[in-house]
Amino acid sequence: MLDTVSTLRRRWLAMLLIAAWPMAASATLPIQSWQTAAGARVLLIENRDLPMLDVKLEFPAGSAWENGFPAGTASLTNSLVSAGTAHLNEQQVADRLADTGAQVSPSVDEDSASFSLRTLSDPRERDAAVALLAELLSAPAFPDSIVERDRARTVSALKEAETRPETLAERAFAQSVFGSHPYARSSSSASVASITRDHLLGFYAERYRVAGVVLTIVGDIDRAGAEALAERLTAGLPQGRPLPDRLPVVERAIAGAMQVIDHPATQSHILVGAPGMKRGDPDYWPLFVGNYILGGGGFASRLTDEVRQKRGLAYSVYSYFLPRKEDGPFMIGLQTKREQTDEALAVVRQTLERFVGEGPTEAELAAARSNLVGGFPLRVENNRKILDYVSMVGFYGLPLDYIDRFVSNIESVTVEQIRDAFRRRVQTDRLATVVVGGGNGR
Amino acid sequence: MTLKRLLAVACTLVALLPVAAHASLSAGAVETTLDNGLKVIVKPDRRAPVVISQLWYRVGSIDETNGITGISHVLEHMMFKGTPSVPAGEFSRVVAAAGGKENAFTSRDHTVYHQQLAASQLPLVIRLEADRMRNLILDADEFAKEIQVVMEERRWRIEDQPGSLLYEVLLGTALQAHPYRLPVIGYMDDLRHMTIDDVRDWYRRWYAPNNATLVVVGDVEPEQVFALAREHFGPVPAAALPARKPQAEPEQNGIRRVHMSGIAEQPTVTMAWRAPTLTDPAGDWRPYAIDILAGVLNGYPGARLGTSLVREQRIAADVDAYYDGLGRGPSLFMLGGTPADGVSIVRLEQALRDQVARIQKEGVRPEELARVKSQVIAAMVYARDSISHQAKMIGNLESAGVGYRNDALMLERMRAVTAEQVQEVARELFVDERLTIAILDPLPMPANGAATGAPKGPPPGARH
Numbered sequence: 015m016l017d018t019v020s021t022l023r024r025r026w027l028a029m030l031l032i033a034a035w036p037m038a039a040s041a042t043l044p045i046q047s048w049q050t051a052a053g054a055r056v057l058l059i060e061n062r063d064l065p066m067l068d069v070k071l072e073f074p075a076g077s078a079w080e081n082g083f084p085a086g087t088a089s090l091t092n093s094l095v096s097a098g099t100a101h102l103n104e105q106q107v108a109d110r111l112a113d114t115g116a117q118v119s120p121s122v123d124e125d126s127a128s129f130s131l132r133t134l135s136d137p138r139e140r141d142a143a144v145a146l147l148a149e150l151l152s153a154p155a156f157p158d159s160i161v162e163r164d165r166a167r168t169v170s171a172l173k174e175a176e177t178r179p180e181t182l183a184e185r186a187f188a189q190s191v192f193g194s195h196p197y198a199r200s201s202s203s204a205s206v207a208s209i210t211r212d213h214l215l216g217f218y219a220e221r222y223r224v225a226g227v228v229l230t231i232v233g234d235i236d237r238a239g240a241e242a243l244a245e246r247l248t249a250g251l252p253q254g255r256p257l258p259d260r261l262p263v264v265e266r267a268i269a270g271a272m273q274v275i276d277h278p279a280t281q282s283h284i285l286v287g288a289p290g291m292k293r294g295d296p297d298y299w300p301l302f303v304g305n306y307i308l309g310g311g312g313f314a315s316r317l318t319d320e321v322r323q324k325r326g327l328a329y330s331v332y333s334y335f336l337p338r339k340e341d342g343p344f345m346i347g348l349q350t351k352r353e354q355t356d357e358a359l360a361v362v363r364q365t366l367e368r369f370v371g372e373g374p375t376e377a378e379l380a381a382a383r384s385n386l387v388g389g390f391p392l393r394v395e396n397n398r399k400i401l402d403y404v405s406m407v408g409f410y411g412l413p414l415d416y417i418d419r420f421v422s423n424i425e426s427v428t429v430e431q432i433r434d435a436f437r438r439r440v441q442t443d444r445l446a447t448v449v450v451g452g453g454n455g456r
Numbered sequence: 457m458t459l460k461r462l463l464a465v466a467c468t469l470v471a472l473l474p475v476a477a478h479a480s481l482s483a484g485a486v487e488t489t490l491d492n493g494l495k496v497i498v499k500p501d502r503r504a505p506v507v508i509s510q511l512w513y514r515v516g517s518i519d520e521t522n523g524i525t526g527i528s529h530v531l532e533h534m535m536f537k538g539t540p541s542v543p544a545g546e547f548s549r550v551v552a553a554a555g556g557k558e559n560a561f562t563s564r565d566h567t568v569y570h571q572q573l574a575a576s577q578l579p580l581v582i583r584l585e586a587d588r589m590r591n592l593i594l595d596a597d598e599f600a601k602e603i604q605v606v607m608e609e610r611r612w613r614i615e616d617q618p619g620s621l622l623y624e625v626l627l628g629t630a631l632q633a634h635p636y637r638l639p640v641i642g643y644m645d646d647l648r649h650m651t652i653d654d655v656r657d658w659y660r661r662w663y664a665p666n667n668a669t670l671v672v673v674g675d676v677e678p679e680q681v682f683a684l685a686r687e688h689f690g691p692v693p694a695a696a697l698p699a700r701k702p703q704a705e706p707e708q709n710g711i712r713r714v715h716m717s718g719i720a721e722q723p724t725v726t727m728a729w730r731a732p733t734l735t736d737p738a739g740d741w742r743p744y745a746i747d748i749l750a751g752v753l754n755g756y757p758g759a760r761l762g763t764s765l766v767r768e769q770r771i772a773a774d775v776d777a778y779y780d781g782l783g784r785g786p787s788l789f790m791l792g793g794t795p796a797d798g799v800s801i802v803r804l805e806q807a808l809r810d811q812v813a814r815i816q817k818e819g820v821r822p823e824e825l826a827r828v829k830s831q832v833i834a835a836m837v838y839a840r841d842s843i844s845h846q847a848k849m850i851g852n853l854e855s856a857g858v859g860y861r862n863d864a865l866m867l868e869r870m871r872a873v874t875a876e877q878v879q880e881v882a883r884e885l886f887v888d889e890r891l892t893i894a895i896l897d898p899l900p901m902p903a904n905g906a907a908t909g910a911p912k913g914p915p916p917g918a919r920h
Contacts, residue, residue, distance in 0.1 A: 113826075351611065
């Protein structure tokens with residue numbers, strides 16, 4: 015707390031200079047990095063501005079790694095780590111956490127399972143919260159009775175979700191885009207109903223290994239304190255590396271079919287897309303900047319302009335690439351009154367085909383660059399954002415200067431690179447299209 | 457509770473005390489009011505070279521009447537449709553080109569326009585906001601398209617969401633006179649019949665500097681922000697604002713129960729009791745005690761509702777407790793949940809009632825009180841990590857008429873709440889005469905693409 019003339023602020027000034035002279039690349043978001051004795055990877059950003067600490071552990075334990083387990087195992091494992099250990103029941107866990115004022119948020123996606131801890135940095139609260147999380151992570155008991163209870167709650171929530179058009183659309187989309195790849199998996203009420211305690215114990219033992227975890231620490235702590243904290247949080251994890259450590263490669267060429275699922279909602283939910291790209295992809299920057307122009311830039315994007323501004327066909331229309339360990343989806347999404355489904359879909363297709371065919375204009379690229387470069391400070395303006403960004407860099411094995419190079423990477427993208435990358439990566443005649451609701455006349 | 461436990465709790469609070477003193481939101485904030493009535497509040501936060509600017513207009517659905525419901529929100533959409541010097545869509549393009557993120561939202565009490573961007577770009581957004589405060593074109597053709605967008609928004613947020621529709625029905629039942637009964641986004645039929653003249657009239661009536669507050673948080677010098685505000689907003693004339701009538705909700709003298717059918721798998725129940733709104737931050741005690749009460753029921757991991765109904769008795773799949781005593785109108789205390797598979801809605805309703813009856817009868821334990829307060833105090837520290845969160849808290853306190861400078865006082869008042877006060881307020885609050893219950897009866901997904909009228913399974917309440 016003494017160092018209140020923010021060191022982070024000084025680094026900021028350095029960063030702005032970098033933005034102005036991209037050649038002068040040097041480390042500006044100072045990530046310290048090391049491995050614990052047992053092999054966990056640790057990333058630290060010290061920031062003493064506020065008396066708080068954010069910590070995130072990210073394991074390669076997302077739903078894509080569920081091979082051999084029922085779909086839904088990754089998510090239930092992640093959420094039931096906090097159900098206690100042999101020595102600590104669920105209520106004791108909850109009460110101990112509440113006493114510190116700390117917050118633990120579990121989260122799962124296709125690639126990873128994570129735990130974010132936010133705590134006051136005073137050693138009293140911090141050490142109590144860290145000790146609790148360490149105990150939970152090292153020996154989760156997954157008690158039978160709690161597994162049974164939360165399995166039933168999950169089944170019930172999934173049955174509810176299965177009445178919703180957005181759920182039906184997402185599942186059908188994942189199926190059409192990823193086929194037999196693990197990224198096609200969606201948990202369902204039926205798959206979750208078959209999960210047992212042994213599945214959770216087995217998945218934990220295989221995937222929550224110390225040499226697979228990336229631990230990110232941001233906030234009010236020094237290096238020695240962070241080293242001790244890292245040992246404490248990871249020493250009790252199962253030893254070694256998770257196996258397997260590779261996912262299958264995504265098959266990029268898909269059949270590209272149209273699927274219509276009846277639903278009585280007043281709006282049709284429409285998803286259009288294909289396999290996209292992965293983290294560290296050689297086409298990452300052209301596709302990222304290009305997508306800002308196509309449908310990622312809100313009101314500045316072509317899709318919003320054509321579908322919403324010019325025609326009033328939808329409240330929300332967007333496109334994104336979701337880069338993962340392997341190729342994640344490229345997706346366009348919108349909702350529109352069911353009677354105008356065909357019209358909206360035609361506008362989306364024309365807009366995409368034109369963009370892929372012609373690429374962006376120089377003016378569009380200049381505007382995109384201007385937003386992405388000028389808006390860079392907003393990506394790292396607070397501890398929570400830095401935590402998630404740095405953790406992503408660590409988890410996907412990107413270079414530690416990845417964030418520092420964001421601006422120069424954006425600035426180097428050309429119109430020709432965007433056109434070339436979209437032509438190679440988005441085959442407009444082989445897109446999966448899912449409509450939940452109804453087409454015209456339905 | 458063991459002595460050891462007591463000490464642990466006491467130590468936690470002691471440790472937090474100095475933190476709480478630093479955590480005041482308003483510490484370091486300064487304000488000024490321009491001659492035309494615009495209030496400007498600036499809170500420097502120099503952790504990063506960014507800024508958030510929020511312009512709060514004191515107009516929302518609370519100011520609307522039947523026939524034009526949703527008009528504040530429609531006007532919010534139209535605010536992006538151009539002035540003589542900034543054509544339609546240009547506002548968003550300019551802010552984007554400056555690296556900014558921007559949006560707007562409308563609530564019951566206010567309409568807020570916000571931009572977040574590099575601190576050096578603040579003059580740009582101040583100039584643009586001042587321009588559209590008085591010079592909006594409100595073109596009929598733009599309106600014809602945008603009202604379609606708003607109807608799509610209503611379909612997406614409300615029409616196809618049984619939970620949202622149920623909430624609309626609940627508010628319309630619990631409140632019968634006060635405009636908080638009206639949906640912020642408006643009824644579909646009112647949207648269909650809205651005209652550009654309605655919107656022009658609304659804009660002329662409410663968009664004036666003396667009906668607005670500018671909140672700026674970030675890496676800025678307050679004096680420079682004041683100067684910018686004077687330069688750009690200064691020339692906008694003040695306007696005579698319409699009289700605002702209180703429209704106080706009459707006494708409720710009996711339980712109200714309403715059912716709604718919608719496509720869903722599970723039924724849900726929401727119980728809403730009429731509750732006090734904070735008006736005097738120093739003198740009131742009930743709103744603070746009710747906040748703590750909500751926290752005891754559901755405010756931390758291990759709180760009563762989750763422990764008892766979800767984890768131990770397994771009556772509920774999910775439960776919730778909600779109270780917000782800040783606002784320009786009447787408040788409600790809400791309890792709700794989804795029954796566990798095979799449990800009837802009647803049984804869940806009874807279990808929720810049993811929980812509040814227990815607090816009425818037995819009160820709350822000291823460690824429960826301590827835990828709720830720990831969450832509240834820690835949350836005040838965590839809130840400072842986000843400039844947009846800070847700006848929103850300042851704006852909310854201003855909008856509710858409480859004053860952002862009272863935030864530290866409010867935290868103190870919250871910390872001073874006793875177990876006896878929580879019990880007393882529970883006895884006053886949870887009375888059937890002031891209760892409204894809304895139940896969602898699930899309809900099955902139709903096989904042919906059209907909803908059928910018959911509820912699924914036995915009548916609600918008969919399932920077990």
